[in-house]
Amino acid sequence: xxxxxxxxxxxxxxxxxxxxxxxxxxxxxxxxxxxxxxxxxxxxxxxxxxxxxxxxxxxxxxxxxxxxxxxxxxxxxxxxxxxxxxxxxxxxxxxxxxxxxxxxxxxxxxxxxxxxxxxxxxxxxxxxxxxxxxxxxxxxxxxxxxxxxxxxxxxxxxxxxxxxxxxxxxxxxxxxxxxxxxxxxxxxxxxxxxxxxxxxxxxxxxxxxxxxxxxxxxxxxxxxxxxxxxxxxxxxxxxxxxxxxxxxxxxxxxxxxxxxxxxxxxxxxxxxxxxxxxxxxxxxxxxxxxxxxxxxxxxxxxxxxxxxxxxxxxxxxxxxxxxxxxxxxxxxxxxxxxxxxxxxxxxxxxxxxxxxxxxxxxxxxxxxxxxxxxxxxxxxxxxxxxxxxxxxxxxxxxxxxxxxxxxxxxxxxxxxxxxxxxxxxxxxxxxxxxxxxxxxxxxxxxxxxxxxxxxxxxxxxxxxxxxxxxxxxxxxxxxxxxxxxxxxxxxxxxxxxxxxxxxxxxxxxxxxxxxxxxxxxxxxxxxxxxxxxxxxxxxxxxxxxxxxxxxxxxxxxxxxxxxxxxxxxxxxxxxxxxxxxxxxxxxxxxxxxxxxxxxxxxxxxxxxxxxxxxxxxxxxxxxxxxxxxxxxxxxxx
Amino acid sequence: xxxxxxxxxxxxxxxxxxxxxxxxxxxxxxxxxxxxxxxxxxxxxxxxxxxxxxxxxxxxxxxxxxxxxxxxxxxxxxxxxxxxxxxxxxxxxxxxxxxxxxxxxxxxxxxxxxxxxxxxxxxxxxxxxxxxxxxxxxxxxxxxxxxxxxxxxxxxxxxxxxxxxxxxxxxxxxxxxxxxxxxxxxxxxxxxxxxxxxxxxxxxxxxxxxxxxxxxxxxxxxxxxxxxxxxxxxxxxxxxxxxxxxxxxx
Numbered sequence: 001x002x003x004x005x006x007x008x009x010x011x012x013x014x015x016x017x018x019x020x021x022x023x024x025x026x027x028x029x030x031x032x033x034x035x036x037x038x039x040x041x042x043x044x045x046x047x048x049x050x051x052x053x054x055x056x057x058x059x060x061x062x063x064x065x066x067x068x069x070x071x072x073x074x075x076x077x078x079x080x081x082x083x084x085x086x087x088x089x090x091x092x093x094x095x096x097x098x099x100x101x102x103x104x105x106x107x108x109x110x111x112x113x114x115x116x117x118x119x120x121x122x123x124x125x126x127x128x129x130x131x132x133x134x135x136x137x138x139x140x141x142x143x144x145x146x147x148x149x150x151x152x153x154x155x156x157x158x159x160x161x162x163x164x165x166x167x168x169x170x171x172x173x174x175x176x177x178x179x180x181x182x183x184x185x186x187x188x189x190x191x192x193x194x195x196x197x198x199x200x201x202x203x204x205x206x207x208x209x210x211x212x213x214x215x216x217x218x219x220x221x222x223x224x225x226x227x228x229x230x231x232x233x234x235x236x237x238x239x240x241x242x243x244x245x246x247x248x249x250x251x252x253x254x255x256x257x258x259x260x261x262x263x264x265x266x267x268x269x270x271x272x273x274x275x276x277x278x279x280x281x282x283x284x285x286x287x288x289x290x291x292x293x294x295x296x297x298x299x300x301x302x303x304x305x306x307x308x309x310x311x312x313x314x315x316x317x318x319x320x321x322x323x324x325x326x327x328x329x330x331x332x333x334x335x336x337x338x339x340x341x342x343x344x345x346x347x348x349x350x351x352x353x354x355x356x357x358x359x360x361x362x363x364x365x366x367x368x369x370x371x372x373x374x375x376x377x378x379x380x381x382x383x384x385x386x387x388x389x390x391x392x393x394x395x396x397x398x399x400x401x402x403x404x405x406x407x408x409x410x411x412x413x414x415x416x417x418x419x420x421x422x423x424x425x426x427x428x429x430x431x432x433x434x435x436x437x438x439x440x441x442x443x444x445x446x447x448x449x450x451x452x453x454x455x456x457x458x459x460x461x462x463x464x465x466x467x468x469x470x471x472x473x474x475x476x477x478x479x480x481x482x483x484x485x486x487x488x489x490x491x492x493x494x495x496x497x498x499x500x501x502x503x504x505x506x507x508x509x510x511x512x513x514x515x516x517x518x519x520x521x522x523x524x525x526x527x528x529x530x531x532x533x534x535x536x537x538x539x540x541x542x543x544x545x546x547x548x549x550x551x552x553x554x555x556x557x558x559x560x561x562x563x564x565x566x567x568x569x570x571x572x573x574x575x576x577x578x579x580x581x582x583x584x585x586x587x588x589x590x591x592x593x594x595x596x597x598x599x600x601x602x603x604x605x606x607x608x609x610x611x612x613x614x615x616x617x618x619x620x621x622x623x624x625x626x627x628x629x630x631x632x633x634x635x636x637x
Numbered sequence: 638x639x640x641x642x643x644x645x646x647x648x649x650x651x652x653x654x655x656x657x658x659x660x661x662x663x664x665x666x667x668x669x670x671x672x673x674x675x676x677x678x679x680x681x682x683x684x685x686x687x688x689x690x691x692x693x694x695x696x697x698x699x700x701x702x703x704x705x706x707x708x709x710x711x712x713x714x715x716x717x718x719x720x721x722x723x724x725x726x727x728x729x730x731x732x733x734x735x736x737x738x739x740x741x742x743x744x745x746x747x748x749x750x751x752x753x754x755x756x757x758x759x760x761x762x763x764x765x766x767x768x769x770x771x772x773x774x775x776x777x778x779x780x781x782x783x784x785x786x787x788x789x790x791x792x793x794x795x796x797x798x799x800x801x802x803x804x805x806x807x808x809x810x811x812x813x814x815x816x817x818x819x820x821x822x823x824x825x826x827x828x829x830x831x832x833x834x835x836x837x838x839x840x841x842x843x844x845x846x847x848x849x850x851x852x853x854x855x856x857x858x859x860x861x862x863x864x865x866x867x868x869x870x871x872x873x874x875x876x877x878x879x880x881x882x883x884x885x886x887x
Binding site (some may be wrong): 025028029032043044045046047048049050052053062064100102103104105106107108109111112113114115116117118119120136137139141142143146149150151153154156157163165188215217218219251252254255256257259260359362363365428429432475477479480521523524528529531532 | 648649665667668669671672675676678679682683685686687688690692693694695696697698699700701702715718722724726747748751753754755757758761762763765766767768769770771772773774775776777778780781782783784787790791794795797798821822825827828
């Protein structure tokens with residue numbers, strides 16, 4: 001791998017879009033290395049990025065507990081948790097750098113939880129049998145993001161990074177096949193700006209908001225990734241969506257978003273529903289022990305309440321579909337802390353989860369110390385994203401994707417506390433090194449001139465699209481279209497999917513998209529602060545992405561991880577994988593309303609045996625001597 | 638329930654603003670305050686009027702983006718609650734609710750209820766960090782920190798940077814925000830090397846941004862959605878005094 005010398009780094013400009021864990025970490029580290037960095041976020045400050053809402057923790061193979069953890073074990077758990085749909089090389093590297101991430105965060109002053117001896121505390125998370133999750137109360141995402149934000153702020157202060165708050169990227173500019181800059185809109189003034197760079201790094205998060213209701217922030221969107229896709233970058237595994245098992249259930253049609261209750265609660269909370277349907281309306285405290293079905297402990301004795309998220313979510317759906325769900329809607333299960341409070345005392349539980357219990361009470365007006373919480377699965381994370389190689393480069397030279405915006409490490413299901421790990425791994429330790437290889441060939445390129453035709457064309461297309469939204473002057477709001485799209489996606493491309501429903505969803509999405517361009521209403525003008533206009537652009541992209549997700553789900557005739565096709569299940573309802581789908585589906589854009597082209601990257605497991613995931617029994621894991629290459633990156637059409 | 642809303646409307650930074658009155662029906666007590674605002678905006682858009690602009694993002698009480706001054710209190714009537722976590726069960730049928738943006742010279746209004754809080758970023762840029770470049774850290778457990786100290790640092794680090802402290806302060810002081818950041822680092826061993834410079838640089842930036850001084854009224858602590866303690870301001874004063882009197886660079 002080539003390096004770029006310090007004197008040459010000064011001549012190179014890098015654009016980083018997004019300021020969450022991956023984006024802030026990358027921008028800060030690239031600034032430290034001596035590159036000229038421009039960093040963009042649509043919020044009023046880089047500290048607002050939705051990484052901040054992650055609660056439970058961050059995994060690292062430190063093995064401080066001496067409980068049998070190792071880099072290999074984290075690698076194994078992640079590949080298995082992802083149902084053998086992730087690339088070995090990337091995941092192994094992730095497990096390796098996980099150790100350095102904790103060191104870096106602590107050095108920055110991130111106040112992780114500690115034991116009385118002064119050393120770091122850890123806890124357990126789903127899909128693992130070790131305790132490797134570092135945490136800062138229920139605000140781990142906030143604390144590690146503020147760590148990255150502080151590193152970024154330091155680089156802004158030195159002048160290495162120029163920060164553009166309240167700016168939204170609306171297109172990637174490519175010249176001779178290379179990414180050379182972006183078009184961004186200053187959302188306060190409405191000004192359209194051209195920014196040139198020798199490389200463009202997208203760290204713009206996931207697209208769970210395609211479902212309208214999700215645990216994502218209101219502003220989380222797919223726009224940056226989608227513009228890249230339209231400019232030739234491949235989109236990997238778009239249908240792989242994570243439905244998180246422990247969220248506060250929907251309470252009404254006005255609901256704007258869903259709130260997650262950290263998975264860490266499953267360490268001490270027991271999940272159950274009544275055995276008999278007729279008990280569902282009763283006060284849970286009046287239902288005796290023998291009439292309760294602790295269905296996760298019953299079905300998965302080895303992992304119990306700590307099965308991976310996809311397994312826990314589907315199990316909740318099964319009992320609710322059987323008519324044994326609780327709450328007003330019948331779509332909720334109990335998460336009960338009575339045993340833990342009896343065993344450990346209310347104070348210990350308050351210490352561990354106090355802020356989560358308070359949040360629950362604030363939203364539902366019920367006290368979870370006295371009665372069990374009610375929870376139900378909700379869209380939380382998207383494993384799919386822009387296809388990247390081992391160097392986190394998309395197939396467009398000079399265009400990189402990090403964090404949730406890429407598809408790389410979690411296969412078909414992400415384990416809890418691994419999103420923070422991946423975002424920071426990509427941002428601090430992977431991209432700043434791998435991007436040098438590409439940039440070493442750019443040292444003679446000189447400043448990127450934004451007066452080139454490609455910039456003018458991209459700017460014009462952005463302006464035309466914005467004007468189009470304003471000029472439609474229809475009768476439905478952007479949110480009404482978004483809500484309609486979300487309903488289609490949740491019902492037909494959600495926790496379980498089938499060929500018939502997916503085919504219907506595709507035509508319904510197309511019809512909705514057509515209606516959007518005829519009947520959406522966006523007030524005001526393009527040259528002012530106009531939140532409805534911003535939303536219109538995002539929803540327009542979701543209306544295209546939704547169709548691609550459906551196409552991908554329809555193509556993947558198997559069940560794996562979060563992708564559950566009803567036609568492919570075992571007798572006991574578990575996901576049934578099909579060997580011929582042991583590939584990454586990487587889709588190439590061919591134009592709106594045209595079928596995209598599927599490229600397949602075969603997944604080759606050289607170091608792990610591909611097995612049926614089994615969380616009901618204990619499986620011995622041996623740690624062989626690893627022969628790990630860079631992963632096989634050949635794309636086969 | 639049925640509500641009357643008096644909301645500050647202002648087209649942009651330069652324009653004069655004024656209160657507009659709206660009535661809203663069919664609000665239920667399970668709605669969050671921002672969902673009530675969504676419904677108002679839906680109604681306005683159906684009438685082909687411009688929606689009320691307000692900052693919001695995570696709606697989980699952690700991003701610090703939401704910022705409404707409701708019935709004379711930052712983030713509304715409930716203690717230790719952000720606007721997005723406030724629910725309509727805190728109001729009664731027939732209520733009139735007055736909604737204003739944060740009011741402070743250092744937070745200029747951008748539009749309606751949206752203000753410019755970039756001064757907070759500038760304060761952090763002036764020194765709210767430990768200067769440790771990626772890759773240069775020692776093993777995490779090589780820095781033991783006693784639990785009580787770590788917990789205190791975490792108490793301070795919980796600040797979400799929303800600006801309610803400034804909006805609630807009669808002097809528009811950002812001392813609670815500033816002191817939370819200074820305390821977080823002053824308490825930890827990692828923060829010692831830059832301890833003096835940090836507090837001087839951050840304090841200077843705070844003053845330059847136009848925030849006022851602290852007169853210990855305690856309004857900031859009472860209105861902080863994360864219950865950041867005013868004792869951090871005492872620590873800030875001590876840190877500042879110590880640094881100002883002994884800093885080698887002075």
